[in-house]
Every structure is written in structure tokens, then in C-alpha cells.
Amino acid sequence: MPRTASGRSVERSLPAEAAGGVYREITEIGASVLHRRCADVTEFGTEVLSRLLRDMFFTMHVAHGVGLAANQIGxxxxxxxxxxxxEQGERHIGHLLNPELCSTSDGSLxxxxxxxxxxxxxARELARSADVTVQGQNWQGNPVTLSGTGLFARCLQHETDHTxxxxxxxxxxPEERHHTLTQRDDHRAAALAERAERARSMAGG
Structure with a gap:
């Protein structure tokens, strides 16, 4: 999920979680891996999983994202x-495996x-629950519960949807979807060009 609807934002420092990560191409709508429920993570604490998470953090930052699911890099x-x-200017940084949306507070949107x-x-306006709780595991297999409001709640719902x-x-x-995909067609090339330039620049830095 992008940081803002326009994809532009104040530059954030790379978190420690991205150290050693590399950029991976982001899959786009239409790729089959984006349109089916993903497989549960069953092997925890591996170097392969650690590398995947580092690459995902790095790729997310290259693309000005606030969240990124594994199927978005295939x-x-x-x-x-x-x-x-x-909501108070804090910075939520982390990961979640096998996420399950377990509650919303009062159903407000x-x-x-x-x-x-x-x-x-x-980008398109979309109603989401104002606050949510999601349960899952960390990369070592330990149980994790995340609760969020505002943009963080939207991020948790958006990324859980991806999985x-x-x-x-x-x-x-259908009409909103059509207009959104038309907007994508109009602006995709510029968005991808910026992403490619950032990938080159950040890899060099």
C-alpha cells in the first residue's frame, strides 16, 4: 500500500529491517499469485525467510510503500x-505471518x-474499518497480535487482504474499478519509471 494516494511522501530513513535487502520487481494486478489465497508459512526462523523479509522491507521503501505482501513480489x-x-506521529514497523483479521471495535468505517x-x-476512495486487530506469527513462529487505528488499521486490512x-x-x-484501472493505465509508466530510478539510486547508496 502506498504511503499516500499520490505515492509521494517525505523520505523516511530505511529501518534496520531492510539492511542487506535488495529490490525485487513488484507484481501487478493480473498476475495469478495476486488473485488467490496464499499458502500458509509453515517453516520459521530460516535464513530464506529472513532474506525474504529484508528484501520486502527494501522493496517497500523503494516504492514509497507503508505495507507490502509477499505475493506482491511473486x-x-x-x-x-x-x-x-x-495517528500520533509514531512509526509502526514490523511484519506478520499467517495473518487473520480477528476483530473491529464498533463497526465504524x-x-x-x-x-x-x-x-x-x-487511487480510489474506499471505506475500511476505523480500527482493527489482526493475529498471526513473527518470522520465528511466535504468536503476534497487532491492533491499529487510522492509516495503520487500513494498512493491516489492505495487506491481510493481499494474503x-x-x-x-x-x-x-464495477464503475469505480473501471475508472481506477483507467487511471492506472494513464499513470503507470510514470510511476514505474520513478520506482526504477529509486531502485537504482538506493541500491547505489
């Missing part, structure tokens, strides 16, 4: 990473523009 596993600002790194150059094979455009009306 890996069929139920996990995501996040680096998302909170907030509508705001939402985009997706796998639908580059587009279930759902894109935010799937939650739009």
Missing part, C-alpha cells in the same frame, strides 16, 4: 511487512483514498 506465502505512520503498489499510478488474494480494487463497484 512469493506465494501469507506474510506482509509494514512501516506505517500512526472511515472512507479515504487508497492505492496499491500492484496497481501503480491509481487472501484480494486487491482493493476488488472491493470497488
Amino acid at each position: 512469493v506465494d506465502l501469507r506474510l506482509f511487512v509494514y512501516d506505517c505512520p500512526g 472511515i472512507t479515504r483514498k487508497e492505492g496499491c503498489l500492484s496497481v501503480p499510478g491509481a 487472501d488474494g484480494i486487491l482493493y480494487v476488488d472491493r470497488l463497484t
Whole structure:
């Protein structure tokens, strides 16, 4: 999920979780891995998993994201990473494996523009629960419970959706989806060019 609807934001420092990571190409809408429920993570604490998480954090930052799911870089596993600002200016940084949305507080919704790194150059207003709780595991297999409000709540819902094979455009009306994909067609090339330039620049830095 992009940091803002436009994809532009104040530059954040790379978190320690991205150290040693490399950029991986982001899959786009239409790729089969984005449109099916991903496989559960069953092997924990491995070097392969550690490397995957580092690469995901790095790739997310290259693309100005606040969240990124594994299937967005073509890996069929139920996990995501996040680096998302909170309501009070705090910075939520972490990852979650095998996420399951377990509660919302009172059913209240907030509508705001939402985009997706796998639908580059587009954004559309979408109602999401104002606050949520998601349960899962960390990369070592230990249980984790995450609760969020505002943008962080939206990020948790958006990324959990990804692990279930759902894109935010799937939650739009047919007309809204059509307009969103038209917007993507108009702005995709510029968004991808910026992403490629950042990948080169950040790899060199």
C-alpha cells in the first residue's frame, strides 16, 4: 500500500529491517499469485525467510510503500511487512505471518483514498474499518497480535487482504474499478519509471 494516494511522501530513513535487502520487481494486478489465497508459512526462523523479509522491507521503501505482501513480489506465502505512520506521529514497523483479521471495535468505517503498489499510478476512495486487530506469527513462529487505528488499521486490512488474494480494487463497484484501472493505465509508466530510478539510486547508496 502506498504511503499516500499520490505515492509521494517525505523520505523516511530505511529501518534496520531492510539492511542487506535488495529490490525485487513488484507484481501487478493480473498476475495469478495476486488473485488467490496464499499458502500458509509453515517453516520459521530460516535464513530464506529472513532474506525474504529484508528484501520486502527494501522493496517497500523503494516504492514509497507503508505495507507490502509477499505475493506482491511473486512469493506465494501469507506474510506482509509494514512501516506505517500512526495517528500520533509514531512509526509502526514490523511484519506478520499467517495473518487473520480477528476483530473491529464498533463497526465504524472511515472512507479515504487508497492505492496499491500492484496497481501503480491509481487511487480510489474506499471505506475500511476505523480500527482493527489482526493475529498471526513473527518470522520465528511466535504468536503476534497487532491492533491499529487510522492509516495503520487500513494498512493491516489492505495487506491481510493481499494474503487472501484480494486487491482493493476488488472491493470497488464495477464503475469505480473501471475508472481506477483507467487511471492506472494513464499513470503507470510514470510511476514505474520513478520506482526504477529509486531502485537504482538506493541500491547505489
